[in-house]
Amino acid sequence: xxxxxxxxxxxxxxxxxxxxxxxxxxxxxxxxNFSAQFPRQFLNVGVAEQNMSGLAxxxxxxxxxxxxxxxxxxxxxxxxxxxxxxxCYHGANVTIVCVGGGMSYGPVGMSHHxxxxxxxxxxxxxxxxxxxxxxWEASEASRYLASRPHGPAYLRLDKSAAKPTVRPGEVFRPGxxxxxxxxxxxxxxxxxxxxxxxxxxxxxxxxxGVRCRVLSVHTVKPLDTATLSIAAAETQxxxxxxxxxxxxxxxxxxxxALMEAGISPGFFVRIGLRNTFSSVVGSQAYLRTVYSLDAxxxxxxxxxxxxxxxxxxxx
Numbered sequence: 627x628x629x630x631x632x633x634x635x636x637x638x639x640x641x642x643x644x645x646x647x648x649x650x651x652x653x654x655x656x657x658x659n660f661s662a663q664f665p666r667q668f669l670n671v672g673v674a675e676q677n678m679s680g681l682a683x684x685x686x687x688x689x690x691x692x693x694x695x696x697x698x699x700x701x702x703x704x705x706x707x708x709x710x711x712x713x714c715y716h717g718a719n720v721t722i723v724c725v726g727g728g729m730s731y732g733p734v735g736m737s738h739h740x741x742x743x744x745x746x747x748x749x750x751x752x753x754x755x756x757x758x759x760x761x762w763e764a765s766e767a768s769r770y771l772a773s774r775p776h777g778p779a780y781l782r783l784d785k786s787a788a789k790p791t792v793r794p795g796e797v798f799r800p801g802x803x804x805x806x807x808x809x810x811x812x813x814x815x816x817x818x819x820x821x822x823x824x825x826x827x828x829x830x831x832x833x834x835g836v837r838c839r840v841l842s843v844h845t846v847k848p849l850d851t852a853t854l855s856i857a858a859a860e861t862q863x864x865x866x867x868x869x870x871x872x873x874x875x876x877x878x879x880x881x882x883a884l885m886e887a888g889i890s891p892g893f894f895v896r897i898g899l900r901n902t903f904s905s906v907v908g909s910q911a912y913l914r915t916v917y918s919l920d921a922x923x924x925x926x927x928x929x930x931x932x933x934x935x936x937x938x939x940x941x
Contacts, residue, residue, distance in 0.1 A: 627764040627783040627819070628725045632656050634768040635693065639664045643832045643836035644689055645772060650675045650696040654724070656867035657695075677702050677709035679720075682799045684902055686718035691772065696736040697726040702747060702780070714750045721771045721779045722747075727757060728869025729904050730785035736903045740782065743829030744817075744872025746782045748847050753801070755847040757782040759821030760791050763844045768796030784869070786910055791821075793840065797909055803850040813857040813891075814929055815841040816867040817876045820919060824867050827924035836932065844875055851883040858884060863931055869919060872898035893931050897924060 635661060639645050649657060661668040671678040675696060682692040683880055701722050702709070706854050713720045724740050731738040756771070756779065758764040762909045764783060771779050791806040806821070807828050816824040821842050828838035839861055841853065858864060866877035877896030884891065899917055906916050914920040928934075 627758060627785070627787055628822045629836060630761045630764040631723065631768045631781070631783060632763050634662060635772060636660050636663065638769070638772045639667055642691065642772065642791050643667070644691050646685055646690045646692045648692060649680050650680050650692045650694075652697060653695060658670075660723060675854040676705040676708050680712050681704040682720045682734035683708070683712035683718045686713070686720050687716060689707075689720070692718075692720045693723055694720065695723045695725065698724065698731055698740045699743065702740065702743045706746065709741070709747070709778070710750060713718055714753055717752055717777055719776045719778075721776075721781055723781045723783065725783045727782040727784045728820065729910050732910045734906050735907055736905050737878055739904045741899055741904055743780075743782065744846055744868070744876065745878065746868050746921060748874065748879065750778070752777050753847065754779040754845070755782070756780065756800075756845055757767045757784075757816060757818040758844045759816060759842040760788040762790060762792040763798065763804075763842065763903055763924060770798065770800050786819035786822060788819065788822035789843075799850045801850060802847045803853040804842040804844065805839065805853070806842050807838060809837035809839035810860060811837045811862055812932065813839045813841060813861045814841055814867060814924065815854070815857070815862045815864055815876070815880060817846055818869055820867055820869045820914070823914065823919065823921045823924060827928070828833060830921060830925050831928060834934065836928065837932070838928070842909050843876055846879055849883050851887055854880055855887055855889050858889050860893035861891075863895070864891045865895045865897060865924065865927060865931075867919070867924060868896050869914070872896040872900055895927055895931060897927060
């Protein structure tokens with residue numbers, strides 16, 4: 627997803643001289659081409675994310691469209707006060723880009739994992755929040771964010787990505803949930819690269835006659851309540867899936883939206899981290915297994931809710 631983002635910025639930079647990319651002293655390999663081609667549109671601010679956020683706000687208020695770029699929690703939690711006071715309060719046109727959303731950087735430990743970021747950035751006024759699930763969504767979200775005229779945004783990029791889900795002629799619509807798999811039994815609503823696990827689980831459940839509707843929630847804020855409401859009415863229940871804490875993330879956002887709309891799905895389950903840090907060290911795929919976020923765990927959850935014997939699914 628990181629490469630897709632950089633490709634889009636490299637394509638758009640000549641047409642948009644106001645576009646600027648700031649990095650917190652990383653990404654040299656992937657950013658080398660951009661910095662060489664557009665030295666006046668690139669700044670390495672060093673390991674100083676708070677200063678990067680303040681500088682981005684100042685540049686934005688002078689007419690630039692600014693992207694800040696770093697890994698895990700560094701461009702978000704480390705400089706939350708500057709994001710809140712400098713960027714959001716002033717409505718500055720700054721997109722905060724996190725590469726390595728969720729547990730992408732599994733081997734380096736929880737300090738490099740972004741597992742509370744959605745919950746923390748989502749309440750900030752005027753903040754748009756994107757977490758694409760595949761490379762097409764990553765490219766299209768980047769293109770939208772580079773061309774919009776104003777306001778703060780968060781782009782959460784995963785190391786993993788679902789296999790391509792785009793249909794011929796499909797147009798990316800910010801704020802609209804994509805139905806990437808039709809089904810009438812249960813809804814799997816996923817955000818970010820873990821969409822791939824949701825699709826794999828849907829394939830496994832289909833072998834046992836369970837038809838899953840799979841939603842890619844690439845925009846967590848603003849949230850597409852209409853699509854979720856239809857899913858709640860047309861399927862037996864909703865399972866939210868995120869590589870993030872269940873508190874305040876996608877599951878929380880869906881619950882808030884449906885309750886406020888007066889809609890109750892047949893059942894509702896949140897799959898994510900539950901009151902724990904991702905303190906185990908290992909690959910992203912391994913950590914998904916450890917914390918019950920993988921396809922097998924999704925299958926077990928759906929089977930339990932639909933009253934399907936687990937041994938029948940596991941055979």
